[in-house]
Amino acid sequence: xxxxxxxxxxxxxxxxxxxxxxxxxxxxxxxxxxxxxxxxxxxxxxxxxxxxxxxxxxxxxxxxxxxxxxxxxxxxxxxxxxxxxxxxxxxxxxxxxxxxxxxxxxxxxxxxxxxxxxxxxxxxxxxxxxxxxxxxxxxxxxxxxxxxxxxxxxxxxxxxxxxxxxxxxxxxxxxxxxxxxxxxxxxxxxxxxxxxxxxxxxxxxxxxxxxxxxxxxxxxxxxxxxxxxxxxxxx
Amino acid sequence: xxxxxxxxxxxxxxxxxxxxxxxxxxxxxxxxxxxxxxxxxxxxxxxxxxxxxxxxxxxxxxxxxxxxxxxxxxxxxxxxxxxxxxxxxxxxxxxxxxxxxxxxxxxxxxxxxxxxxxxxxxxxxxxxxxxxxxxxxxxxxxxxxxxxxxxxxxxxxxxxxxxxxxxxxxxxxxxxxxxxxxxxxxxxxxxxxxxxxxxxxxxxxxxxxxxxxxxxxxxxxxxxxxxxxxxxxxx
Numbered sequence: 001x002x003x004x005x006x007x008x009x010x011x012x013x014x015x016x017x018x019x020x021x022x023x024x025x026x027x028x029x030x031x032x033x034x035x036x037x038x039x040x041x042x043x044x045x046x047x048x049x050x051x052x053x054x055x056x057x058x059x060x061x062x063x064x065x066x067x068x069x070x071x072x073x074x075x076x077x078x079x080x081x082x083x084x085x086x087x088x089x090x091x092x093x094x095x096x097x098x099x100x101x102x103x104x105x106x107x108x109x110x111x112x113x114x115x116x117x118x119x120x121x122x123x124x125x126x127x128x129x130x131x132x133x134x135x136x137x138x139x140x141x142x143x144x145x146x147x148x149x150x151x152x153x154x155x156x157x158x159x160x161x162x163x164x165x166x167x168x169x170x171x172x173x174x175x176x177x178x179x180x181x182x183x184x185x186x187x188x189x190x191x192x193x194x195x196x197x198x199x200x201x202x203x204x205x206x207x208x209x210x211x212x213x214x215x216x217x218x219x220x221x222x223x224x225x226x227x228x229x230x231x232x233x234x235x
Numbered sequence: 236x237x238x239x240x241x242x243x244x245x246x247x248x249x250x251x252x253x254x255x256x257x258x259x260x261x262x263x264x265x266x267x268x269x270x271x272x273x274x275x276x277x278x279x280x281x282x283x284x285x286x287x288x289x290x291x292x293x294x295x296x297x298x299x300x301x302x303x304x305x306x307x308x309x310x311x312x313x314x315x316x317x318x319x320x321x322x323x324x325x326x327x328x329x330x331x332x333x334x335x336x337x338x339x340x341x342x343x344x345x346x347x348x349x350x351x352x353x354x355x356x357x358x359x360x361x362x363x364x365x366x367x368x369x370x371x372x373x374x375x376x377x378x379x380x381x382x383x384x385x386x387x388x389x390x391x392x393x394x395x396x397x398x399x400x401x402x403x404x405x406x407x408x409x410x411x412x413x414x415x416x417x418x419x420x421x422x423x424x425x426x427x428x429x430x431x432x433x434x435x436x437x438x439x440x441x442x443x444x445x446x447x448x449x450x451x452x453x454x455x456x457x458x459x460x461x462x463x464x465x466x467x468x469x470x
Contacts, residue, residue: 177438193414193440194414199442200442200450201442202439202452203439203440203441204437204438205428205437206436207434207435215435217437217459217463225452228452
């Protein structure tokens with residue numbers, strides 16, 4: 001199937017939408033993909049997922065986070081990112097600083113992503129994001145009632161704000177854990193899963209470290225998860 | 236689809252096979268289902284899964300465990316089962332005694348189930364079993380090279396024998412955890428998942444207590460898991 005890729009900006013924020021080249025009229029269900037730390041909105045892993053979602057009948061959208069992709073570098077974020085790396089290299093736990101950082105960025109991305117949804121006026125919305133995409137995704141999904149299902153993961157309950165936001169999430173959640181994650185302590189991952197307020201939530205754990213490629217069957221699972229929750233059953 | 240149900244015995248052990256009423260010639264891939272404690276081989280939950288597997292092109296087989304279903308009651312097992320219930324009712328941890336009990340039963344069921352496979356001479360074999368079906372399934376899957384993939388769960392690493400058997404399992408495993416299991420401590424569940432020697436293993440945790448109905452999407456997932464590992468890809 002041919003996939004159509006369309007770049008656009010909303011209030012100066014660069015975004016991209018992938019849609020299948022078919023005859024479906026909008027609004028179709030949409031999956032917003034949050035990219036990982038240091039990635040571009042068209043990083044290979046993002047495009048791989050976006051194409052798969054589009055080939056399954058969804059629109060997929062990704063937005064450059066501040067200080068990422070086609071956006072200007074931001075000295076404030078740059079300084080904190082450098083500090084986090086230095087702490088990790090020194091063997092200190094970077095989790096508290098990382099959590100503060102993600103909360104700071106989320107205060108900017110939550111309204112930006114909501115503006116992207118306003119601009120697109122989509123059908124039912126899903127959210128997919130791990131690592132930074134989870135740190136920014138939890139407050140977004142908690143704040144945005146158009147999101148009806150979320151795949152999150154590779155993130156932990158390292159800050160009270162994250163736990164409180166997770167507790168406000170009530171839509172179905174599929175939560176990915178890398179069992180040998182060297183950056184997110186396993187107990188913090190399980191605590192974040194515990195914190196979700198959703199009646200339907202499933203934790204999927206697979207062997208692997210933080211940056212390892214997720215198993216392809218997890219993308220299959222995400223497609224079925226979004227199909228189940230964003231696609232109305234046939235009458 | 237019509238499902239054919241055929242009862243048979245192997246060396247006096249009662250078993251049942253479900254197959255789709257279609258034109259496929261044997262050997263077709265087979266899923267052996269281990270029933271739960273106190274259940275019959277045709278308990279509603281077993282039949283529900285068996286029909287789903289059969290409708291997906293597998294043969295499904297279930298065998299009455301000793302002291303269960305159509306088999307005579309066994310005073311020795313009966314006494315231990317009574318003792319386990321008494322300990323649990325008294326607030327003691329029944330896990331060590333339960334593990335010893337399951338090891339005792341497995342010493343009988345492993346050769347019985349292997350004899351059932353010898354009798355049926357099937358194609359690739361999968362195993363599905365939770366709770367008692369996990370306690371008996373882990374030593375069976377470890378011992379039986381015809382099993383190429385296993386869905387296990389609602390069981391823990393409560394005994395060294397279970398951990399050692401799990402470590403000998405190298406086929407893909409999908410491992411189910413009830414997140415609010417009041418009978419299997421969460422840490423023991425995670426430890427059993429840790430123990431599997433398989434390079435491909437995925438833990439699926441869902442909210443719920445030990446006896447709660449598993450989410451239907453987990454049966455969907457099991458069908459896809461067995462399809463992935465038991466069905467040769469088309470040439």
